[in-house]
Amino acid sequence: xxxxxxxxxxxxxxxxxxxxxxxxxxxxxxxRVAVPWMVLExxxxxxxxxxxxxxxxxxxxxxxxxAYLPWEPESSLEPLNLERLLDHWRDAYRxxxxxxxxxxxxxxxxxxxxxxxxxxxxxxxxxxxxGRDAAIWFSVLEFLEQNPDEQVWFVTNNHSDFxxxxxxxxxxxxxxxxxxxxxxxxxxxxxxxxxxxxxxxGAEEEAAAAELLKSASVRDRVAQTAMDLxxxxxxxxxxxxxxxxxxxxxxxxxxxxxxxxxxxxxxxxESDVWYTANAQWVLYGPAVDEVEAPIGYIACVWxxxxxxxxRDDEAPTLLTSEDPSLPDTGDESxxxxxxxxxxxxxxxxxxxxxAALAVQSPAERLLAxxxxxxxxxxxxxxxxxxxxxxxxxxxxxxxxxQRLARQMAEQAKLFEDPLQRAARQMAEQxxxxxxxxxxxxxxxxxxxxxxxxxxxxxxxxxxAASMPELDLAVDLHQPSGRGEADxxxxxxxxxxxxxxxxxxxxxxAPADDDRAGE
Numbered sequence: 001x002x003x004x005x006x007x008x009x010x011x012x013x014x015x016x017x018x019x020x021x022x023x024x025x026x027x028x029x030x031x032r033v034a035v036p037w038m039v040l041e042x043x044x045x046x047x048x049x050x051x052x053x054x055x056x057x058x059x060x061x062x063x064x065x066x067a068y069l070p071w072e073p074e075s076s077l078e079p080l081n082l083e084r085l086l087d088h089w090r091d092a093y094r095x096x097x098x099x100x101x102x103x104x105x106x107x108x109x110x111x112x113x114x115x116x117x118x119x120x121x122x123x124x125x126x127x128x129x130x131g132r133d134a135a136i137w138f139s140v141l142e143f144l145e146q147n148p149d150e151q152v153w154f155v156t157n158n159h160s161d162f163x164x165x166x167x168x169x170x171x172x173x174x175x176x177x178x179x180x181x182x183x184x185x186x187x188x189x190x191x192x193x194x195x196x197x198x199x200x201x202g203a204e205e206e207a208a209a210a211e212l213l214k215s216a217s218v219r220d221r222v223a224q225t226a227m228d229l230x231x232x233x234x235x236x237x238x239x240x241x242x243x244x245x246x247x248x249x250x251x252x253x254x255x256x257x258x259x260x261x262x263x264x265x266x267x268x269x270e271s272d273v274w275y276t277a278n279a280q281w282v283l284y285g286p287a288v289d290e291v292e293a294p295i296g297y298i299a300c301v302w303x304x305x306x307x308x309x310x311r312d313d314e315a316p317t318l319l320t321s322e323d324p325s326l327p328d329t330g331d332e333s334x335x336x337x338x339x340x341x342x343x344x345x346x347x348x349x350x351x352x353x354x355a356a357l358a359v360q361s362p363a364e365r366l367l368a369x370x371x372x373x374x375x376x377x378x379x380x381x382x383x384x385x386x387x388x389x390x391x392x393x394x395x396x397x398x399x400x401x402q403r404l405a406r407q408m409a410e411q412a413k414l415f416e417d418p419l420q421r422a423a424r425q426m427a428e429q430x431x432x433x434x435x436x437x438x439x440x441x442x443x444x445x446x447x448x449x450x451x452x453x454x455x456x457x458x459x460x461x462x463x464a465a466s467m468p469e470l471d472l473a474v475d476l477h478q479p480s481g482r483g484e485a486d487x488x489x490x491x492x493x494x495x496x497x498x499x500x501x502x503x504x505x506x507x508x509a510p511a512d513d514d515r516a517g518e
Contacts (some may be wrong), residue, residue, distance in 0.1 A: 001031075001032045001033075001034060001143070001147070001150050001151070001152050001153070002025065002031055002032065002033045002034070002152075002153045002155060002192060002196070003034050003035065003036065003100070003140055003143070003152055003153070003154050003155065004033070004034070004035050004039065004097070004155045004156075005039060005136060005154065005155060005156035005157070005158060005162075006035075006039045006042040006043060006046075006136075007156060007157040007158055008155045008156055008157055008188060008189055009035070009039075009043065009189070010043070010046060011043075011046055011047065012043070012093075012096070014092045014093075014095070014096060015305070015319070015320055017265065017276075018189060019096050020265070020276045020307065020319065021192075021193065021197065021267060022096050022097065023096060023276075023307055023317070023319070024197070024267055024269060024274040024276070024307065025196060025197070025269060026098070027274065027307060027309070027314065027317065028269040028270065028272055028274060028309075030269055030270040030272070031196060031269070032098055033097060033098060034097055034098035034099060034100045035093070035097045035098075035099060035100070036099075036100050036101075036102045036135075036136050036139035036140065037099055037100070037101055037102040037139070038102040038106075038107075038132055038135045038136050038139060039136060040090060040093055040094070040097070040099050041090075042132065043089065043093050044086045044089035044090045044093065045086070047085075047089045048082060048085040048086050048089060051080075051082060051085050052080060052082060055077075055080045058077060059077060062075060062077060100139060100143050101139070101142075102135055102136070102138075102139045103139070103142060105138070105142075106135050106138035106139050106142055107135045109134070109135075109138050110131050110132065110133075110134035110135030110136075110137070110138055111131040111134070111135070113130075113131070113134040114128050114129065114130050114131035114134060115128060116128075117130075118170075118171055119161060119168075119169040119170070119171070119172050120133045120134050120137050120158075120161040120162055120172060121133060121134045121161075122161065130161060133158065133161055133162075137162070137172070137175070138175075140152060140154055140183070141175055141176065141179065144179045144182055144183060145179070150182065151182050151184070152182060152183050152184070153184050153185075153186050153192075153195070154183060154184070154185050154186070155185075155186045155187075155188070155189065155191070155192055156185065156186075156187070157187065157188055159187060162185065163185070164185060164187070165183070165184060165185030196269065197267040197268065197269050198267065198268040199265070199266070199267055199268075200266040200267065200268055200273055201264075201265070201266065205264065205266050205273075205275075206261070206264045208273075208310070209261060209264045209266065209275045209277050209308075210258070210261045210264075212275070212308055212309075212310060213258050213261060213277070213279055213306065213308065213316075214258050217315070218306075218308065218316050219256045219257070219258070219281075220256075221315050221316050221318075222256045222281055222302075222304070222316075222318070223253050223254055223255070223256045223283075224253065225318050226250065226253070226254055226256065226281075226283055226302065227250055227253055227254075229249065229250065229302075229324065230248060230249040231248055231249070231323070232248075234246040234247065234248050234290065235247055235248070235300065235323060235324045236300070236324075236325065236326045237287065237298035237299055237300040237324065237326065237327075238298065238299040238300070238326060238327050238329070238338075239295075239296060239297070239298060239299075240296060240297050240342065242329065244326060245287075245295060245296075245298055246289070247287035247288065247289065247295060247298045248287070248288060248289060248290050248292075249287065249288055249292070250285055250286070250287055250288075251285070251286040251287055251288050251294055252285060252286050253285065254283040254284055254285025255283070255284045255285055255341050255344065255345065256281050256282070256283055257281065257282045257337045257340070257341060258279060258280075258281060258282075259280040259281060259282050259301060259333065259334055259337060260279070260280045260333075261277050261278070261279050261280075262277070262278045263276075263277055263278040264276075264277040265277075272309055272310070272311055273309060273310060274307065274308070274309045275307070275308055275309065276305065276306070276307050276319070277305070277306055277308075278303065278304070278305050279303075279304050279305075279306050280301055280302070280303050280304075281301070281302045281304065282299065282300075282301060282327065282334060282337045282338060282341065283299065283300050283301075283302050283324065284297060284298070284299045284338060284341040284342065284345070285297065285298065286298075297342075297345065299327050299338050299341070300324035300325060300326065300327065301324065301325050301326070301327050301328075301334065302321065302322075302324045302325075303321065303322045303325070304318055304319075304320065304321040304322075305318075305319040305320040305321070306318055306319065307319055
């Protein structure tokens with residue numbers, strides 16, 4: 001266990017290389033890295049200490065502005081909320097460190113030690129100080145007592161109060177008796193780096209890191225994380241017509257390809273190499289607008305900072321990310337990736353249509369061919385919904401050919417690659433969508449059927465009418481919104497039977513605190 005004192009990580013930025021190294025140590029599972037609760041409180045306090053003063057400065061400026069203007073300014077200031085800011089920093093540091101308890105006993109003993117001005121507390125001029133130092137000291141000792149199999153490295157810059165670990169002042173020497181062999185003091189963060197890690201760098205390491213980021217497991221994790229992207233004001237992306245489009249969330253998990261890797265740093269920890277890198281990804285997938293209506297496929301570039309390793313059992317960790325941005329159409333590398341993703345998506349859609357037609361009877365195939373010109377004008381998401389309905393309709397016919405086709409389809413699932421799985425998952429999600437585009441598709445389908453008037457098409461309709469009635473609302477496990485009294489016959493598309501559900505998607509710097517400066 002590595003335990004940090006406040007002065008060794010004071011004002012630590014969560015996005016700094018030091019914070020990344022601590023994450024690597026923890027993620028490796030070879031070491032635990034922690035701060036006592038008292039240190040967590042001090043770190044949060046050092047980040048928030050100037051907030052009340054700055055708030056009062058702004059408040060005074062607003063008062064002066066009101067006194068100057070002949071009207072009431074519209075500017076306002078939210079109430080001062082110090083606890084909210086403290087909670088923000090507590091949460092930020094809990095993501096980096098494990099937090100060990102500072103018990104009530106440790107706090108009481110710490111301030112008793114301060115009252116008598118004995119180490120690690122001390123007397124300064126006419127008063128005593130160091131109660132928090134002492135509480136941290138007792139927190140470390142309590143951890144050792146409660147974890148007899150643990151070795152502790154205590155990292156502190158405060159050598160005047162804690163010593164160098166070779167000998168302890170009275171009464172600290174009595175505090176630590178029996179625990180000396182399991183407590184080692186490190187004097188600063190640099191000693192942590194040299195003691196526990198070995199930095200690896202160079203062109204070979206950068207190439208190895210890039211290769212890891214291109215792996216299917218990493219791209220799958222990035223795609224999964226990208227589903228959390230959403231905005232109240234919208235993102236900018238590139239539509240399939242090379243037009244700039246505004247989008248608000250992904251409708252289904254996008255496809256992901258690595259665009260670039262920069263800023264690679266690696267550390268070897270107990271024979272495992274851990275990397276941090278700035279990675280840009282090309283994302284391509286179906287998106288929605290501000291009212292969660294599908295707007296077709298969107299491409300964007302997503303900048304991230306990633307923590308990862310070559311270990312097969314460790315998923316990458318997304319440390320930070322920026323808002324997605326518009327792809328650079330002048331960047332041939334970016335556009336080449338985008339062309340490949342578009343072709344893959346088009347191939348999947350074509351394959352899905354062929355699979356749906358393969359399990360249809362001749363009459364059903366004829367109906368599908370009559371609807372094709374209308375469906376082709378709609379977005380890909382609508383086509384996917386139409387294919388799902390066609391597949392469910394075909395499932396009512398259970399001849400040997402149909403059963404064989406379904407068995408082959410089930411077998412095919414075993415050989416899917418990640419892109420195909422994503423397409424099938426998107427199709428499943430599309431069953432739940434009832435946007436204006438889907439309602440338009442059903443209306444166009446109904447209008448198309450009404451125009452059919454040659455003998456062959458009439459025979460197809462008669463065949464469809466003889467089929468058992470399919471209640472889409474029941475079949476898709478969604479309420480239809482209409483009663484049975486409407487009496488639609490089988491084979492007649494009805495917009496009221498579409499499933500109803502929402503679309504997916506919505507460094508350290510010195511401080512003037514007494515302990516921080518030690």
